[in-house]
Amino acid sequence: MSELVLQLAIVVLIAVFVFIFIRAGRRFVSEYRRQHAPNPAHGLVSAKSINASTREDIVNAPVAPKVSILAFNDEDNRQCRVLQAPVLRRVIEARGDVVTITTIDAPTSPELMQRYHVSTVPTTVLLDASGKTYTVNYGFTNAQSLLKQIDEIVALAGAQEALS
Incomplete structure (x- = not known):
């Protein structure tokens, strides 16, 4: 039973890691696009x-x-x-x-x-x-x-x- 709990914990940790990685990647891309988009205030x-x-x-x-x-x-x-x-x-x-x-x-x-x-x-x-x-x-x-x-x-x- 404890082996099953350990395997389940590993799967949950991997899922959390993947979720955090994807979220960080999306935030990075969003910030990159925001910084590099043409800014109307700086000459269109x-x-x-x-x-x-x-x-x-x-x-x-x-x-x-x-x-x-x-x-x-x-x-x-x-x-x-x-x-x-x-x-x-x-x-x-x-x-x-x-x-x-x-x-x-x-x-x-x-x-x-x-x-x-x-x-x-x-x-x-x-x-x-x-x-x-x-x-x-x-x-x-x-x-x-x-x-x-x-x-x-x-x-x-x-x-x-x-x-x-």
Whole structure:
């Protein structure tokens, strides 16, 4: 009986150790992303500075969208192909009148990855009409979250226009 209790205690200790290790890893990644995310208070990143040969020219489009999404992906990444791509299609279907999505192949765009502090794919960067970074979503982001963020940017732009 005591041998069974000892084995159970070992299993519990291993489970606690794994839990603590995973929790510490998540906290580390979260802190790293927080420290390296573009900070609006320290000069916003502008889409105008992105090399036009790397993507469509969002800012100089005839009718500039109110929201631009830079979707960093990798063709070899299953999450990008199977999960994020359909979500981006749904976003265009729902808000195509105010949003433009530019897909960026992350492995071939290291300078853009560095500029927006992209450390994982898929990553979506939402920019307002002036090209300022509104938010960066690391990893898969569902349609509901993206639509909420788009609506926030549009509402903010509407409030700024009303003040002008």
